Amino acid sequence: MQSFECLSPDILLLSLQNRAEELLRVVERTKKSLKRAPQGHLRLAKRGNQFYGYHLTDAKSLKGEYIPKDNVSQMSKLAQKDYDEKALREMEHELSLIDGFIAKYSPEELTNIYNRMNEVRKSLVEPILLSDEEYARRWLAVPYKGKHFEAGVPDLRTAKGERVRSKSEVIIADTLGRLGIPYKYECPLKLADGGRSVYPDFTCLDLRTRKELLWEHLGMMDNPEYASLSVKKLSSYLQCGYVPGKNLIISMESSEKPLSQTEVRLIIQGVFRVNGK
Template sequence: MFINYNISEIISQLSSAIHYDESIVKNLPDGKLNCTHNGRYIKWFLSDGNNISYIHKKDRQLASTLALKKFLLSRIEDNKRLLATYKQCNSTDIQSELLLKDNDFRKLLTDYPENSKHIYCNRDLFRDFHNEQFQPVIDSWLSEEYNHNEAYPQALKHPCPSGNVVRSKSEAMIDLLLNQYGIPYRYECELKLDNISFYPDFTLFNPISGQLVYWEHFGMMDDPQYSLNASRKISRYIAGNIIPGINLIMTFETSPNPLSGVIAESKIEEYLLMCNNQQAPS
């Protein structure tokens, strides 16, 4: 289990969560939901601070929306209290962070890649776990030419700081995170399975274990045909010994549920633990 002791990261995450919830609340109906129980029955009321009106059962959607508002407002207050507490904390109070400031201890800790399984690897610490024996292979792998996906070039319209131009904002976010973690990768590199060409969104070289891991982001799962095609692709990967949770990372989104940075980063943390015995590419 990982607990993030990086105070600045926690403060940033809480601030983002508060901002997100507040942006939702401002678009919800005015008023406050009050509920009263009468035996097995419940009644809903709308209060505007001065007057109270009954919400009829046929207006259940309004009651449900006001329930969401009440929940979000409570969560905002909870997170504001947490934020105030963390802002009072001094990073020097965190003993594990003090240990990492000792370069000799840090070097000893990160000399053994297996230790990464048991440590919350923030972006900075993860780089220390890179296995130096793989660096020549990584350098060669990154310098090699490879076949790109040439289909629908007009969809490549999201430039990234890495220099890649990708097909969606979600892919741009993944590209950015991979760069921040220092994970070597290729975008839409051809992969042959039973003489059929596939183009995983990202092909990653794990600098800890030396294994190749593939990342597919399925961004239109509310489209029935797209969803069916995604299922078929996943089955093809499994048949080719590319297994979800082992050497295949998958993320999904629908129109009302876009990929979040929290989910994408959690997938990278999960990926860091994939230190099995698969051979590095040659």
């Protein structure tokens, strides 16, 4: 967490909206299933160590028609129907609670308190919650010293004029910039396995969560020596809490299968949930 952050941004609304969409899909599927379900309900009676099934079709009768033990399919369909009806009621109840909460919930108001101030008053106040733009600006403004470029290394530049080490890193950097993901190239990181510093290819900022994610691009995976070193590097990251799919992004390529701009865009859109070209 950066020193200039007092309160993490709200992601509850997005989570609730995603939950509501998922519930709606399952509700519709359950309703269709119930339309195909048999009439009546299942009653189970225990005698000794045995259970016996009865098909209840008359609301006035609690006995029902005996279901032979070998007719497991009928008992299963009736049991599934009973379960689906109860689950449907609970899902619809949860949806009503979510809808009611969303209708009254205004997480943007905390940011608006600061945004509605005039510039003089803003200069006198440290906001509790920074806007995405201000947070990104402060995060990017923290100085760092990147990894040294040895003599003879090709001078490859991104659209912003940054120097990187490969054409694939140019693609990654430019796509991150185009999709609005703040990043730092080869920003030093001290690992907890001994205090040694490493230089991840990219340190990215997820503005939804205000968390940093590392991005390592493994560019010569058909080179046995490079591949072996890459495995050791990833092992070090794992031991220090950087897990692929959580806070570590990994991209790879070989001489036969170079990294494409489409692949980079799909990775970014999948991890950061952004839209763009």
